[in-house]
Amino acid sequence: MDPLILGGFVALATILVLFSGISVANGLLVVAACFLLAFDGLRSLELMPEIFFGKLDNFALLSIPMFIIMGASIASTRAGGDLYEALERWLTRVPGGLVISNLGACALFAAMSGSSPATCAAIGKMGIPEMRKRGYPDGVASGAIAAGGTLGILIPPSVTMIVYGIATETSIGRLFIAGVVPGLLLVGLFMAWSIYDTWKNGSEEALAVRQYSWKERFEILPRVLPFLFIIMGVLYAMYGGIATPSETAAVGAILCIVIAMVIYKMWSPMAIWAVLRDSTRESVMILFIIAAAGVFSYMLSSLSITQSIATSIGELDVNPWVLMLAINVFLLVAGFFLPPVAVILMAAPILLPIVTGAGFDPYWFAVVLTINMEIGLITPPVGLNLYVINGIAPDIPLKTILWGSMPFVACMIIAIILLCLFPWLATGLPDLLMGPGV
Amino acid sequence: MSGSLNQTAVSPTGGNAFIRASNGLSSLCGIVSASMILIAVIITCQMIFVRFVLNLSTIWQTEAVVYLMVSATLIGLPYVQRHRGHVNVDLLPLMLGQKIRKLLALVVLIASIIVICIMLFYGFEQWYVAFKKGWTSDTVWGVRLWIPYLALPVGFGLFLLQLVADLVSIIMGYEKPFGLEEKL
Numbered sequence: 001m002d003p004l005i006l007g008g009f010v011a012l013a014t015i016l017v018l019f020s021g022i023s024v025a026n027g028l029l030v031v032a033a034c035f036l037l038a039f040d041g042l043r044s045l046e047l048m049p050e051i052f053f054g055k056l057d058n059f060a061l062l063s064i065p066m067f068i069i070m071g072a073s074i075a076s077t078r079a080g081g082d083l084y085e086a087l088e089r090w091l092t093r094v095p096g097g098l099v100i101s102n103l104g105a106c107a108l109f110a111a112m113s114g115s116s117p118a119t120c121a122a123i124g125k126m127g128i129p130e131m132r133k134r135g136y137p138d139g140v141a142s143g144a145i146a147a148g149g150t151l152g153i154l155i156p157p158s159v160t161m162i163v164y165g166i167a168t169e170t171s172i173g174r175l176f177i178a179g180v181v182p183g184l185l186l187v188g189l190f191m192a193w194s195i196y197d198t199w200k201n202g203s204e205e206a207l208a209v210r211q212y213s214w215k216e217r218f219e220i221l222p223r224v225l226p227f228l229f230i231i232m233g234v235l236y237a238m239y240g241g242i243a244t245p246s247e248t249a250a251v252g253a254i255l256c257i258v259i260a261m262v263i264y265k266m267w268s269p270m271a272i273w274a275v276l277r278d279s280t281r282e283s284v285m286i287l288f289i290i291a292a293a294g295v296f297s298y299m300l301s302s303l304s305i306t307q308s309i310a311t312s313i314g315e316l317d318v319n320p321w322v323l324m325l326a327i328n329v330f331l332l333v334a335g336f337f338l339p340p341v342a343v344i345l346m347a348a349p350i351l352l353p354i355v356t357g358a359g360f361d362p363y364w365f366a367v368v369l370t371i372n373m374e375i376g377l378i379t380p381p382v383g384l385n386l387y388v389i390n391g392i393a394p395d396i397p398l399k400t401i402l403w404g405s406m407p408f409v410a411c412m413i414i415a416i417i418l419l420c421l422f423p424w425l426a427t428g429l430p431d432l433l434m435g436p437g438v
Numbered sequence: 439m440s441g442s443l444n445q446t447a448v449s450p451t452g453g454n455a456f457i458r459a460s461n462g463l464s465s466l467c468g469i470v471s472a473s474m475i476l477i478a479v480i481i482t483c484q485m486i487f488v489r490f491v492l493n494l495s496t497i498w499q500t501e502a503v504v505y506l507m508v509s510a511t512l513i514g515l516p517y518v519q520r521h522r523g524h525v526n527v528d529l530l531p532l533m534l535g536q537k538i539r540k541l542l543a544l545v546v547l548i549a550s551i552i553v554i555c556i557m558l559f560y561g562f563e564q565w566y567v568a569f570k571k572g573w574t575s576d577t578v579w580g581v582r583l584w585i586p587y588l589a590l591p592v593g594f595g596l597f598l599l600q601l602v603a604d605l606v607s608i609i610m611g612y613e614k615p616f617g618l619e620e621k622l
Binding site for chain 2: 019033047288381
């Protein structure tokens, strides 16, 4: 059978299987096993466990559980609340200062954690009740946190960037730096919208300027500074060429646990076990998808599907920007239904040769892809962050959270357009710090 | 993707001894898996200390932490399954009536069981060959490969057990298919 037609069948089968409600990783294994059995014979199945093991046998992947532990240990304390409180005390003159502080806290937390739901939960737990108490509409309070949480996968360290780096064999360090400026750009756009929205629709209470004394401003700093030092330490270790992302993440994980114990008095072994337990669950879930997607892409290339898709799209000779638009629409739709890690693992190895063939930068593409995935996190039907917020504030209807998030989706689309117009927003900083890319 | 959020959900046992036993084993797997990850973190820190502070070269650490992580993943599979932590897309099940939903849940579980049986069978074969032929990794440390490969049959075996327990629990009606409440 022609590999392209076969590819169509694989795509159809994958959609059907994944929609059946089977877990994503098992679903990928089922599809891979069926097609290998049908087109390559029984003996090809014997390679499946070997490939599964081989995909995980990678030192770079170690950074995933480590960064998750970092995020989980801080999220288990009230550090998220301290972060936004500190920002609020220092940002009193801005209208909608509390939303701004929460968005800033999301960005800072994202710089300590590689995961969006973790960022959402850590800041939202304290931030949403406080914003509602102070008269912000439910939609604004929940939407801002849902959107701010998505920064977790763009601002380094980022689990999805690690996965992209591994799937496409690009430099994880460089991917991390590529996410910095677009991450800040998104924070800026989110904040700009929030200021405008509060100024236009906010209650008097929300617009009221709170006064803090200098004493109040300084007394909160000791609780926040250690985390800022960790962020700077992680960045310095990674970009100073001192340590690999995995090594840095291990030190960061230990430091965050120590800080949680010393500053937030998390001494109880049960509390530490809870952090480890939750991190293990999330890490195993992600690593299982990575290994299963490895078996899936082995099946694709063993049946020559990956290669023929890249070749035939290359021969189409379409305008690169039309191609990029089509890819974006595809990623957006895939992101609506699947978790970012699964989309990246399945799509990135196939798309990257096409994208680089059309003259785009692989690191720039990683950023665009990630923002598409961020949109998927706050849009139905499976926007993970919407459900996280729903878990934190069960009395806010899902619909209100959803409508509150929509303006932020528009901000993300604007960010993608800006990145297309000015690609140096993503590539400039890596070029500056690490020299021009290949 | 309710799976990843429903972190506190645990599969109910309905007092069934087999389900209770497999749930207990899966919990034990969780402790083993979390400990492996913690040990990997500590060894990585030790490696950094040896390399950057003592200025010595490291021999076994990188390989050890990677194998610990692979094993933690495989051994952690039944634990995550027990806590419904493997993400899924439950759009279609949500739209179905209770009867068809149960049927779909059975089909999904049986498909998972078959594919994990394949992984278990060939995973065992891989471990056995490595053990029989005394394979070692081609590094300075030269670890005997049957040791890390042991995680393949053990992890997939216990995962299979948990999946069968979940199947029994759905058939006996102890648990709602896909953990979803009936439509109102």
